[in-house]
Amino acid sequence: MDPLLVKALIIIAIFGITLLIATYSTWAERKVAAFIQDRNGPNRAGWGGLLQPIADAGKMFFKEDFIPASANKWLFIFGPSLAMLTALMASAVIPFGDTILVGGQEIQVQAIEVNIGILYVFGVVSLGVYGIMIGGWASNNKFSLLGAVRAASQNISYELAMGLSIIAILLMSGSLSIRAIVEGQHGGNWNILYQPLGFIIFLTCAFAECNRTPFDLPECETELIGGYHTEYSSMKLGFYLFAEYINMFASSAVTACLFLGGFNYPFMDDVRNGLISSLGDVTGHNVATAIGTLVFFAKILFGIFFFMWVRWTLPRFRYDQLMSLGWKALIPLAILNVVLTAAGVLLEMRWLPWLAVIVIVAVAIVQAAMAPKKQLRTQRV
């Protein structure tokens, strides 16, 4: 087979799998919510409600597509399109697996390999807010505008801490290419073992960038009706909601690549050698790559599940809490993490960032012990 054809097939497969996982994330979200709230969840369309996403999509398409009279028509249509476009662009540089051998040539299981991969993801993420801003503004509705403005300031604020937490990773791996970062974590040597603080900061920022609870202030129903998508109906609304699930998939994939080892897993060399000795060079290598890809998808799915778990567990932040968490807590911690990581690289002590975690936990324990005891007030009936 032609290597170019294989590459095209890989790109189409990545595109299709992204959409499929995002579609079934909506089903999983409702099932997880139902499980956490002790309900059944969707169970009418298909076995276990498995056809529910398709029924939802059908419903979305047949609803009335309404454009408010005083809205800016072109930008109103452009908003959800842009949200969808930027959401789908991120997975282009993610390495979904090692190489496959086709006709004596090694082909990477990745759409494009660029030497600035992580910056590309970062750029696409920073563009993601335009879909929300343009849609919110074009609706000509004050609630939508407030949602748009909130989305803008939230994304800008959390991008800083996210960038700083990525810098710590770059210091350790010495490359901007995501594939190089993943290959640096060969076997069980994952970055999360050396970057606990960076992982927590990155994860928090990923939640904020995806506009997921507890950071879904742009669509906060109790304050803003529906936020930026108040005026949207039919599939335009569907695109906004769907883009959020694609963003969840992409950010889980990036988190897995940066911190959880990507397609690496413990004892992967033993597995690969065993497969090659039993199945031959080419088939063994390809099967080993397939196992790595499966492991990577397992990590992504766990990431998506984690997003849902948090959504149905934690309440929403207040807006000033969100801002002070981003600016006063995450950014200073991220800078501390960068400094410690740089010192660790310089002194060849990779575990040095753990020092920050130990200090923070110790300070928290001391503070809790020193704090005056709360008066327990008995409730009068």
Place this chain on the structure above:
Amino acid sequence: MVQYVFYFLTVLALFSACMVVLSRNPIHSVLYLIVTFFCLSGHYLLLNAQFLAVVNIIVYAGAIMVLFLFVIMFLNLRQDVEPPRSLLWRMAALVAGGLLGLVMVAALKQVSMQSPSKEGFDSQVGLVENLGQVLFRDFLVPFELASVLFLVAMVGAVMLGKRDPGEPTI
């Protein structure tokens, strides 16, 4: 192929740059400016300077323009269209624009249209590794001075944004 991409990007960049000035609606101006930045990033990509292209998008399109849009959305709640300027304004604009044009013509007169020679040209010069080598070896002092300038600007921004004790927060 590359030539067609170049011409397409150039035409689009010039068109959207003109629309930035000509649009009545400030929001449209900002959106055209973002399109212009994307075209410039495309040019950087054609020059094999991927790092510069992506940083241009992250910093300008992703951060600065979002803040522009943010501010203009607040300013622009009531009237969509700017009121026409008075005669004095137009005269001042004409004089300023004319002077700028004069300076540009004078500057462009000296430019030679010779293209640089292909020999000895390293196509990898724009990649991030080489850029880092140049920045941190040959131009270390200017680079550090620029970062000090950024630090001063940040301190200034914090000072401006700081509230007095009596003022209400958010």
